[in-house]
Amino acid sequence: xxxxxxxxxxxxxxxxxxxxxxxxxxxxxxxxxxxxxxxxxxxxxxxxxxxxxxxxxxxxxxxxxxxxxxxxxxxxxxxxxxxxxxxxxxxxxxxxxxxxxxxxxxxxxxxxxxxxxxxxxxxxxxxxxxxxxxxxxxxxxxxxxxxxxxxxxxxxxxxxxxxxxxxxxxxxxxxxxxxxxxxxxxxxxxxxxxxxxxxxxxxxxxxxxxxxxxxxxxxxxxxxxxxxxxxxxxxxxxxxxxxxxxxxxxxxxxxxxxxxxxxxxxxxxxxxxxxxxxxxxxxxxxxxxxxxxxxxxxxxxxxxxxxxxxxxxxxxxxxxxxxxxxxxxxxxxxxxxxxxxxxxxxxxxxxxxxxxxxxxxxxxxxxxxxxxxxxxxxx
Amino acid sequence: xxxxxxxxxxxxxxxxxxxxxxxxxxxxxxxxxxxxxxxxxxxxxxxxxxxxxxxxxxxxxxxxxxxxxxxxxxxxxxxxxxxxxxxxxxxxxxxxxxxxxxxxxxxxxxxxxxxxxxxxxxxxxxxxxxxxxxxxxxxxxxxxxxxxxxxxxxxxxxxxxxxxxxxxxxxxxxxxxxxxxxxxxxxxxxxxxxxxxxxxxxxxxxxxxxxxxxxxxxxxxxxxxxxxxxxxxxxxxxxxxxxxxxxxxxxxxxxxxxxxxxxxxxxxxxxxxxxxxxxxxxxxxxxxxxxxxxxxxxxxxxxxxxxxxxxxxxxxxxxxxxxxxxxxxxxxxxxxxxxxxxxxxxxxxxxxxxxxxxxxxxxxxxxxxxxxxxxxxxx
Numbered sequence: 001x002x003x004x005x006x007x008x009x010x011x012x013x014x015x016x017x018x019x020x021x022x023x024x025x026x027x028x029x030x031x032x033x034x035x036x037x038x039x040x041x042x043x044x045x046x047x048x049x050x051x052x053x054x055x056x057x058x059x060x061x062x063x064x065x066x067x068x069x070x071x072x073x074x075x076x077x078x079x080x081x082x083x084x085x086x087x088x089x090x091x092x093x094x095x096x097x098x099x100x101x102x103x104x105x106x107x108x109x110x111x112x113x114x115x116x117x118x119x120x121x122x123x124x125x126x127x128x129x130x131x132x133x134x135x136x137x138x139x140x141x142x143x144x145x146x147x148x149x150x151x152x153x154x155x156x157x158x159x160x161x162x163x164x165x166x167x168x169x170x171x172x173x174x175x176x177x178x179x180x181x182x183x184x185x186x187x188x189x190x191x192x193x194x195x196x197x198x199x200x201x202x203x204x205x206x207x208x209x210x211x212x213x214x215x216x217x218x219x220x221x222x223x224x225x226x227x228x229x230x231x232x233x234x235x236x237x238x239x240x241x242x243x244x245x246x247x248x249x250x251x252x253x254x255x256x257x258x259x260x261x262x263x264x265x266x267x268x269x270x271x272x273x274x275x276x277x278x279x280x281x282x283x284x285x286x287x288x289x290x291x292x293x294x295x296x297x298x299x300x301x302x303x304x305x306x307x308x309x310x311x312x313x314x315x316x317x318x319x320x321x322x323x324x325x326x327x328x329x330x331x332x333x334x335x336x337x338x339x340x341x342x343x344x345x346x347x348x349x350x351x352x353x354x355x356x357x358x359x360x361x362x363x364x365x366x367x368x369x370x371x372x373x374x375x376x377x378x379x
Numbered sequence: 380x381x382x383x384x385x386x387x388x389x390x391x392x393x394x395x396x397x398x399x400x401x402x403x404x405x406x407x408x409x410x411x412x413x414x415x416x417x418x419x420x421x422x423x424x425x426x427x428x429x430x431x432x433x434x435x436x437x438x439x440x441x442x443x444x445x446x447x448x449x450x451x452x453x454x455x456x457x458x459x460x461x462x463x464x465x466x467x468x469x470x471x472x473x474x475x476x477x478x479x480x481x482x483x484x485x486x487x488x489x490x491x492x493x494x495x496x497x498x499x500x501x502x503x504x505x506x507x508x509x510x511x512x513x514x515x516x517x518x519x520x521x522x523x524x525x526x527x528x529x530x531x532x533x534x535x536x537x538x539x540x541x542x543x544x545x546x547x548x549x550x551x552x553x554x555x556x557x558x559x560x561x562x563x564x565x566x567x568x569x570x571x572x573x574x575x576x577x578x579x580x581x582x583x584x585x586x587x588x589x590x591x592x593x594x595x596x597x598x599x600x601x602x603x604x605x606x607x608x609x610x611x612x613x614x615x616x617x618x619x620x621x622x623x624x625x626x627x628x629x630x631x632x633x634x635x636x637x638x639x640x641x642x643x644x645x646x647x648x649x650x651x652x653x654x655x656x657x658x659x660x661x662x663x664x665x666x667x668x669x670x671x672x673x674x675x676x677x678x679x680x681x682x683x684x685x686x687x688x689x690x691x692x693x694x695x696x697x698x699x700x701x702x703x704x705x706x707x708x709x710x711x712x713x714x715x716x717x718x719x720x721x722x723x724x725x726x727x728x729x730x731x732x733x734x735x736x737x738x739x740x741x742x743x744x745x746x747x748x749x750x751x752x753x754x755x756x757x758x
Contacts, residue, residue, distance in 0.1 A: 052480030054433070079480075101431030104483035110496040111606060117489040119498055135603075139534060143522035146543075155518060164525075167641055224514075227490060262546055 034080055036108040037095075037123050044087040044123070046095070047108065051079025053099050060095035060123070061362065062088035070098055090127020091364050092195065094120035114192050115363075116184035132371050136201035138164035142191055146225075147258045151250040157225035158255065159187045161197050161214040162263065163204050173264045175378040176213045178251065178295075179370070180276030180283050182302075186226035187218040190370075193363045199371050210378040212273075215259055219280055221247040248286045252294055270321060273297030273377045277366045278333075281305065285340070292318040297377050299324040301369045302361050304336020312347040319350070322376055326355035326369040333361065413459055415487040416474075416502050423466040423502070425474070426487065430458025432478050439474035439502070440741065441467035449477055469506020470743050471574065473499035493571050494742075495563035511750050515580035517543035521570055525604075526637045530629040536604035537634065538566045540576050540593040541642065542583050552643045554757040555592045557630070557674075558749070559655025559662050561681075565605035566597040569749075572742045578750050589757040591652075594638055598659055600626040627665045631673055649700060652676030652756045656745045657712075660684065664719070671697040676756050678703040680748045681740050683715020691726040698729070701755055705734035705748040712740065 036047040046058050059070030073081040094113055096103045105112060106121040113122045124130055140163045146155050163174065179196060181189035190196040196214060203209035218225060221243075222236055236243055260267040274295045276284040281303020288298045289311040296319060307315075323344060327337035344352050355372060357365050415426040425437050438449030452460040473492055475482045484491060485500040492501045503509055519542045525534050542553065558575060560568035569575040575593060582588035597604060600622075601615050615622055639646040653674045655663040660682020667677045668690040675698060686694075702723060706716035723731050734751060736744050 048481070050479070050481045052434075054479065055431070099481050099483070100429070100433065100479045102427070102429045102478050102483065103486065104478070104481065105498070107482065107497070112493075112498055114491075118486070119484070119491055137534075139525035139536070141522050141524040143520050145520040146518035155516075157518070 042087050043084050045084045048081045048097050056081040057098040058083050061093040090125045090129040093123045132199050132202035133195045136205045138205045140164050142197050149250045149254050152221050154224050159216040163211040173266045174213045175271035176265045177273045179216050180219050180280030182278030182280050188226050190216045209374045252291045269296040275299035277301040296321040299373050301326045302331050304333040307343040312343050316347050323349050323352045324373045328357045328359040328365045330360045421466050422463050424463045427460045427476050435460040436477040437462050440472040469504045469508040472502045511578050511581035512574045515584045517584045519543050521576050528629050528633050531600050533603050538595040542590040552645045553592045554650035555644045556652045557594050559598050559659030561657030561659050567605050569595045588753045631670045648675040654678035656680040675700040678752050680705045681710050683712040686722040691722050695726050702728050702731045703752045707736050707738040707744045709739045
């Protein structure tokens with residue numbers, strides 16, 4: 001304890017000279033520095049100080065079974081467990097340690113993504129696939145803002161990305177992408193797991209995407225916001241048919257007008273895109289069939305959803321500039337996506353693209369899809 | 380695995396009807412629901428599923444030694460470890476489990492605060508002390524925005540809180556509080572650990588504080604932003620006297636003008652406040668002595684810093700509407716704070732208040748200080 005106090009005092013004394021520690025180096029002087037994870041070209045090492053543990057496993061999203069049991073680590077000097085693996089192919093992966101059967105994140109890794117209620121350590125392997133996932137040289141603003149929903153009966157929080165240059169071009173108006181999360185997610189899912197701000201920053205910096213506003217609402221209609229304290233969760237009966245489409249109604253009748261009133265958004269179908277993954281893909285399909293004239297760009301991702309011929313024709317008639325349907329070919333919703341594909345092809349939907357990727361119902365695919373379709377919007 | 384897939388498929392099928400899970404209830408159907416933490420009046424229970432662990436301890440910020448070893452939990456039915464303690468007095472506490480010697484957060488608790496590089500589970504005990512720490516009925520906007528620092532040679536990120544009503548009163552101008560973090564923190568420290576947005580929301584809703592903008596920069600001058608990937612950390616020699624005050628210079632000569640240009644801020648000393656904890660308290664003292672005419676409200680928190688008589692007199696002459704010096708009486712910087720108190724009293728600093736609290740160098744004190752001095756600003 002004395003050592004900590006001495007170190008803290010030292011740090012504070014340095015305050016006058018504005019000396020500071022890099023975040024991940026702030027170790028309170030607790031002995032030799034252990035690093036985890038450490039990427040060395042085609043080898044990557046993970047480490048955990050756990051002198052009294054009996055079994056420590058590493059489990060990661062690159063493994064065939066990312067739920068466990070994972071691979072055993074080896075206890076070495078000073079009680080530090082270690083494993084070196086072949087560096088997985090370039091991608092962002094989440095991983096955990098399983099210490100005597102208990103799953104935990106890597107305490108030495110400051111990069112953490114929140115996936116719903118789980119906090120997971122993050123490994124980014126550099127390469128072509130991930131070149132738009134790190135920080136760009138230009139940066140939009142990411143704001144958490146509240147709007148009032150009359151339909152859902154509460155104030156609710158949403159995340160709004162405005163592109164670099166938004167504040168300095170006070171007369172310019174922008175198109176808007178509404179980007180929806182899946183079940184278990186919330187209004188922070190796309191900005192945390194999805195790296196949406198980084199992907200858009202990079203694409204915009206490179207001239208590959210139009211500067212756009214991106215709105216990431218909370219798709220859980222009984223919830224005001226993620227991780228709030230003291231806000232009641234609304235007790236609505238969602239099986240009641242009257243409530244069936246409440247969230248999509250709120251999105252189209254409240255959020256879209258709120259954004260178009262409060263931001264310099266171009267209020268036209270040709271400047272509105274809607275995209276969503278899994279449950280958010282369901283919301284995307286519902287929004288486009290219930291409000292066929294609202295969005296000209298429609299992108300359900302890893303989603304299943306039937307569409308009647310009548311609905312598909314109404315959508316086609318309203319005008320579709322891009323219908324981008326994406327799914328991984330090992331996704332459990334692959335067949336459902338093929339069904340929707342059939343519905344859309346049956347009416348020869350204009351500008352329909354089916355994007356097949358490897359893999360399943362995972363964030364690596366959703367980042368890939370965003371990085372792909374964002375380049376096709378508003379052009 | 381099959382069960383998970385079935386459940387996921389079920390969730391996705393529900394997407395059309397916009398059914399969703401509350402964040403903390405999204406448990407993938409993994410057996411009976413274990414709850415942790417659970418506050419039942421004057422008793423609070425913590426639980427962890429850890430069938431193969433040998434020793435599980437609970438360690439929390441309410442304990443005399445919040446670094447450990449903590450108190451032992453007891454293994455019960457189904458491998459669930461449990462402990463029931465007397466509910467600590469109303470406050471926000473962080474806590475961890477120590478599983479066979481390894482510290483981890485509570486996987487069942489979705490409320491997590493990031494303290495620098497550590498992610499800690501959060502327990503909020505309701506009461507008078509915490510009444511402004513939960514969500515208010517009105518909400519400001521919290522934005523992460525980038526500015527260019529010529530002095531530090533990079534684009535950098537800061538957090539900006541604009542109060543409820545800011546967007547709907549396009550002609551109204553607001554005073555600004557610059558709120559600085561300590562060593563190991565970053566531009567998210569005050570909004571995460573400090574609950575700054577909630578505290579200001581509540582005070583403003585109750586009419587106890589003036590609606591104000593609150594700017595929370597990153598006080599580590601070699602760092603562009605917290606938790607970025609792909610941004611180099613600047614290699615500056617901070618022992619070089621030429622670099623000594625670079626961050627404070629950037630704050631006063633770049634951030635203040637940036638905010639006053641980009642927000643509807645009142646650009647007058649009487650509408651500028653500066654406050655900071657620990658290292659940020661050092662920055663506060665440096666900023667006020669190097670730029671005595673910039674801020675009329677000065678609040679070093681849990682900080683030590685000498686001030687010459689000349690500096691104190693210059694500050695007094697420039698006009699001080701509030702000098703709020705706060706420290707916990709068991710803080711290792713208590714004596715340093717008393718030194719500064721003496722310097723200020725020696726010149727009979729105008730509107731000087733010394734705020735003594737119990738406890739030490741901890742966030743419970745910094746929240747209390749913000750909740751206290753924010754009510755005294757700009758009045």
